[in-house]
Amino acid sequence: xxxxxxxxxxxxxxxxxxxxxxxxxxxxxxxxxxxxxxxxxxxxxxxxxxxxxxxxxxxxxxxxxxxxxxxxxxxxxxxxxxxxxxxxxxxxxxxxxxxxxxxxxxxxxxxxxxxxxxxxxxxxxxxxxxxxxxxxxxxxxxxxxxxxxxxxxxxxxxxxxxxxxxxxxxxxxxxxxxxxxxxxxxxxxxxxxxxxxxxxxxxxxxxxxxxxxxxxxxxxxxxxxxxxxxxxxxxxxxxxxxxxxxxxxxxxxxxxxxxxxxxxxxxxxxxxxxxxxxxxxxxxxxxxxxxxxxxxxxxxxxxxxxxxxxxxxxxxxxxxxxxxxxxxxxxxxxxxxxxxxxxxxxxxxxxxxxxxxxxxxxxxxxxxxxxxxxxxxxxxxxxxxxxxxxxxxxxxxxxxxxxxxxxxxxxxxxxxxxxxxxxxxxxxxxxxxxxxxxxxxxxxxxxxxxxxxxxxxxxxxxxxxxxxxxxxxxxxxxxxxxxxxxxxxxxxxxxxxxxxxxxxxxxxxxxxxxxxxxxxxxxxxxxxxxxxxxxxxxxxxxx
Numbered sequence: 001x002x003x004x005x006x007x008x009x010x011x012x013x014x015x016x017x018x019x020x021x022x023x024x025x026x027x028x029x030x031x032x033x034x035x036x037x038x039x040x041x042x043x044x045x046x047x048x049x050x051x052x053x054x055x056x057x058x059x060x061x062x063x064x065x066x067x068x069x070x071x072x073x074x075x076x077x078x079x080x081x082x083x084x085x086x087x088x089x090x091x092x093x094x095x096x097x098x099x100x101x102x103x104x105x106x107x108x109x110x111x112x113x114x115x116x117x118x119x120x121x122x123x124x125x126x127x128x129x130x131x132x133x134x135x136x137x138x139x140x141x142x143x144x145x146x147x148x149x150x151x152x153x154x155x156x157x158x159x160x161x162x163x164x165x166x167x168x169x170x171x172x173x174x175x176x177x178x179x180x181x182x183x184x185x186x187x188x189x190x191x192x193x194x195x196x197x198x199x200x201x202x203x204x205x206x207x208x209x210x211x212x213x214x215x216x217x218x219x220x221x222x223x224x225x226x227x228x229x230x231x232x233x234x235x236x237x238x239x240x241x242x243x244x245x246x247x248x249x250x251x252x253x254x255x256x257x258x259x260x261x262x263x264x265x266x267x268x269x270x271x272x273x274x275x276x277x278x279x280x281x282x283x284x285x286x287x288x289x290x291x292x293x294x295x296x297x298x299x300x301x302x303x304x305x306x307x308x309x310x311x312x313x314x315x316x317x318x319x320x321x322x323x324x325x326x327x328x329x330x331x332x333x334x335x336x337x338x339x340x341x342x343x344x345x346x347x348x349x350x351x352x353x354x355x356x357x358x359x360x361x362x363x364x365x366x367x368x369x370x371x372x373x374x375x376x377x378x379x380x381x382x383x384x385x386x387x388x389x390x391x392x393x394x395x396x397x398x399x400x401x402x403x404x405x406x407x408x409x410x411x412x413x414x415x416x417x418x419x420x421x422x423x424x425x426x427x428x429x430x431x432x433x434x435x436x437x438x439x440x441x442x443x444x445x446x447x448x449x450x451x452x453x454x455x456x457x458x459x460x461x462x463x464x465x466x467x468x469x470x471x472x473x474x475x476x477x478x479x480x481x482x483x484x485x486x487x488x489x490x491x492x493x494x495x496x497x498x499x500x501x502x503x504x505x506x507x508x509x510x511x512x513x514x515x516x517x518x519x520x521x522x523x524x525x526x527x528x529x530x531x532x533x534x535x536x537x538x539x540x541x542x543x
Contacts, residue, residue, distance in 0.1 A: 004120055004124065007124050008103070008106055008124065008127065011102065011106075011124070011127050011128050011131050012099060012102060012103060012131075014128075014131050014132065015098070015099045015102040015127075015130075015131035016099050018131065018132065018137045018140075018414070019095040019098050019099055019137060019140040019141060020095050021418075022418070023087070023088050023091050023092075023095055023141060024086060024087040024088035024091070025087070025422070026141070026417075026418065026421065026422045027141065027142055027305070027421070027422065027425075027429050028422035028423075028425075028426040028429055028431050028532065029087075029426065029429040029430055029431040029432075029433070029434060030087055030090060030143070030429070030430070030434075030462075030465070031142070031143075031305070031429055031430055031457070032064070032430060032457040032458040032461055032462075033063075033068075033143070034087075034090055034091070034142060034143040035090070035458075035461045035462055035464075035465040036051075036061075036063045036064065036068070036458075036461055037068075037072050037073055037076055037090055037143045037145075038076065038080065038085055038086075038089065038090035038143070038465055039051060039085070039461060039464050039465045040061055040063070040073040040076075041073045041074070041076035041077045041079075041080045041090075042080050042085045042465075042468070042471070043471035044056075044073060044074065044077055045077040045080055045081055046470075046471050046472075047471060047472065049471065050062070050070075050073070051063070051464070051471060051474065051475075052475065052480070052488075053475050057070050058070060058183075058227050058228070059227060059228050059230070059231035060231055060236065060237075061073060062488060063488070064458060064461075064487065064488050065482065065483075065485070065486045065487035065488040066487075067231075067236045067237065067486075068145070069145060069182070069183050069184050069185060069186060069189075070183065071145065071148065071149075071180065071183040071184035072093060072094075072143065072145040072148055072184060075093040075097075075148065076089070076090060076092070076093050076143075079092035079093065085465060085468050090143050091141065091142060091143050093143070093148055094139070094140055094141070094142060094143050094144055094145075094147045094148060095140050095141060097140075097147060097148045097151040098136060098137075098139070098140025098147055098151075099140075100151055101130070101136070101147075101150055101151045101154055101367075101368070102127050102130050102131045102136075103127070104151065104154050104155050104158055105123075105126050105127050105130050105154060105368040105371070105372075106123045106124065106126065106127040107123070107158055107162075108154055108157060108158040108161070108368075109122050109123035109126045109127075109372060109375070110122075110123045111158055111161035111162055111165060111336075112161065112335060112336045112337070112339055112340070112372075113334055113335050113336070113337075114161075114165060114335055114336075115334065115335040116334045116335060118379050118380075118383060121375075121379045121383060122372070122375050122376055122379055125374075125375035125378055125379065126368055126371050126372045126375040129318070129368075129371040129374055129375055130367065130368045130371045132410050133313075133314065133367075133371060134300070134307070134308065134311050134312070134313065134314070134315070134413045134417075135300075135306075135313040135314060135360060135364075135367070135370075136364075136367060136368075137417075138305075138306060138307065138308075138417070139306065139360070139361065139364055142305065144361060144364075145184050145185045146185045146187065146361050146362070146364045146365070147364065148184050148185070149181045149184040149185035149187070149188040149364075149365065150181075150364050150365055150367055152177045152178070152180045152181035152184060152188070153177075153178070153181050153188060153191065153192060153195065153365055154367075154368065155174075155177045156174050156175075156177035156178040156181065156192070156195070156196075157174075157195060157199070157339070157343075158174075159171070159173050159174035159177060160174040160199050160203075161336065163210075163213070164203055164206045164207075164210070168210040168213040169213060171210070171213050171214060171216075171217040172213070172216060172217040172220045172221075174217065175196075175217040175218065175220055175221030175224075176220060176221065176224055178192045178193075178195070178196055178221065179192070179221050179224045179225045179228075180224075182225065182228065183228060185365075187350050187351065187362050187365055188365060189232065190349065190350040191346060191347055191349070191350060191365040194346045194349065195343065195346065198339075198342050198343070198346060199339075202336075202338065202339070202342075235486075236486060245353045245354060245355070246279065246282050246283065246286060246353055246354070246355050247279055247353070252275060252278040252279055252282055255278060256273050256274065256275040256277075256278045257275075259272075259273035283352055283353065284352075286351075286352045286353070286354065286355075286357040287348055287349075287352035287357075289352075289357035289358045290348050290351060290352065290357055290358040290359070290363050291348070292358060293319075294312075295312065295313060295358040295360075296312050296313050296314050296319075296370075297312040297313075297314055297315070297316050297318070297319050298312050298316070299311075299312060300312045300313045300360065301313065301358060301359065301360040301361075302358075303359075303360075303428075304424075304425040304428045305425075305428055305429070306359075306360040306361055307360060308413065308416055308417060308421060310412075310416060311409075311412065311413045311416070313360050313370075314370060314374070315406065315409040315410065315413070316405075316409060317402060317405040317406050317409050318374045320377070321373075321374045321377035321378045321381065322370065322373050322374050322377060323377070324377035324378075324380065324381055325372075325373035325374055325375070325376035325377030325378075325380070326341075326373055326377075327377075328376060328377060328380040329341070329373070329376055332380070340369050340372055340373065341369075343366065343369050344366050344369040344370070344373075347363055347365045347366030347369070348363050348366060350362070351363045378402075382395065382398075382399055422532060423532040423533055424533075426531045426532050426533070427531055427535070427537065430456045430457045430462070431531055431532070431537060432456060432529045432530075432531065432537035432538045433452075433456055433457070433459060433462040433466075433538075434462065434466055435529045435538075436452065436462075436513045436529055436538050436540070437462055437463055437465075437466040437467060438466065439527050439529075439540060440452075440463070440511070440513070441466075441467055443511065443526075446511075447495075447508075447509055447510055447511040447542070448495060448506070448508035448509045448510060449495050449496075449497055449503055449506050449508045449509070449510035449511075450495060450496050450497065450510065450511045450512075450513075451496075451497045451498070451500060451503035451510060451511070451512045451513065451514075452496065452497075452498055452513045453500075453513060453514045453515055453518065453538070454498055455514075455515040455518075456515075456537070456538075459498050459513075460478075460490040460493060460496070460498050463493065463496055464493075469493075473494075474493060477493050477494040478490050478492070478493045479491050479492040479493075509542070509543070510542065510543050511526070511540060511541075511542050512540065512541050512542070512543065513538055513539070513540050514538065514539055514541070515537075515538065515539070516536050516537075516538075516539055519539045519541060520541070523539075523541035523542075523543075524541055524542050524543075525539060525540070525541045526540045526541060526542055527539075527540040528540075
């Protein structure tokens with residue numbers, strides 16, 4: 001146990017370094033969602049209201065009209081108070097809970113394989129692999145609420161198992177943790193209930209032995225969940241799903257109708273080419289996209305925010321042990337082994353309804369099952385087999401080869417991320433708005449109107465964030481527009497304009513921040529803003 005403590009401390013130090021090192025400068029800028037989290041935390045910490053004035057919102061943050069689950073903003077209040085409103089404080093909760101997830105994964109693995117003589121090996125390796133995972137490291141280094149939700153899910157499963165095996169009274173904490181995940185990330189609102197149902201049915205006999213504690217936990221969970229229920233049943237909650245799900249894809253219906261027409265509308269064609277069959281096949285395709293070899297081990301997610309594009313969501317060296325882990329797990333069936341495949345399968349269910357697949361963020365709720373499979377494979381290939389698979393001398397050589405491959409994979413990932421990522425993908429992170437706002441702040445008294453282009457995203461939120469705009473003043477000065485779909489647009493704050501036509505109509509001495517193609521030929525250019533690779537991203541000119 002003493003050695004285990006030293007190992008886990010070492011692993012946590014690695015995890016903390018990989019998640020906190022240069023957190024404020026890499027990724028190179030904040031996305032519009034990140035500045036929204038930071039500013040809402042700032043507003044809540046100022047007067048207890050979100051950016052639009054809702055007092056202590058518990059069900060959602062309206063934000064840009066995407067109705068964000070509010071937990072991340074509340075968790076960010078203290079970091080913003082301590083470190084100020086900046087990149088580091090905004091990303092702090094994600095990095096912090098990322099490290100805690102590494103720790104809880106250790107204890108979770110011990111609970112899953114509590115009867116195995118190799119449980120400590122499984123636990124240490126799982127935590128270590130998660131600590132250096134390119135998937136988990138990258139999602140821990142930006143203000144992704146999914147990363148915090150993953151912590152609550154892992155904690156919920158761990159507390160459930162610990163309660164059944166050790167202390168029944170803490171089963172209520174498990175219920176609260178699952179509900180907290182639902183206050184944190186939209187996908188968890190489906191995954192958390194599925195995991196609870198899985199655990200209840202899987203441990204039905206054990207649950208019957210602690211009925212009183214289970215009933216109390218159910219009541220506590222429902223009480224904590226109750227404030228969220230009206231929103232979950234509202235049109236606003238359905239808005240995001242309607243926007244991204246495959247079941248609103250009219251092309252499937254068109255294809256179905258065309259295939260039936262090609263078959264002269266015969267009865268069997270109506271069955272084979274039924275749109276419901278089309279949607280089912282589309283769902284399966286999107287589901288298995290998230291398990292593709294290319295996604296997991298070669299290139300990763302197509303979105304550079306979630307992947308380097310040159311490394312998979314997992315390391316290539318993990319592949320043979322991932323497969324070995326699955327084989328050994330189903331062959332040996334140790335203790336509560338079935339939780340792993342069931343969790344992985346259920347974790348992808350909601351993500352497969354989205355049009356964009358594979359999607360590393362939406363299936364982060366499956367972690368650390370992938371890493372646990374790899375750890376299980378490693379232990380059973382090199383330790384538990386005790387030389388049965390191959391000779392001892394060859395075994396040592398193979399361990400050395402795997403170690404070198406793992407070191408090479410990790411070094412390649414971290415070198416690329418820490419030295420090249422910010423320069424290569426700055427444009428994906430709305431880079432340029434920060435420099436533009438700082439410039440505006442230095443010359444704002446010289447102009448009657450100031451316009452910022454929305455070509456990079458949501459400019460008003462960057463102005464609020466980097467100027468640390470007084471939330472009360474913003475609410476008084478902002479011209480807020482909401483369209484029929486519920487999306488929010490801010491066209492003006494005091495003399496700051498985000499609508500080009502409105503800025504022009506003011507006919508006042510103005511400063512314009514625009515994309516290079518939008519600069520008039522006769523413009524008096526005052527400042528040019530560059531990406532790290534020296535590409536011009538924004539231009540400031542006056543009229």
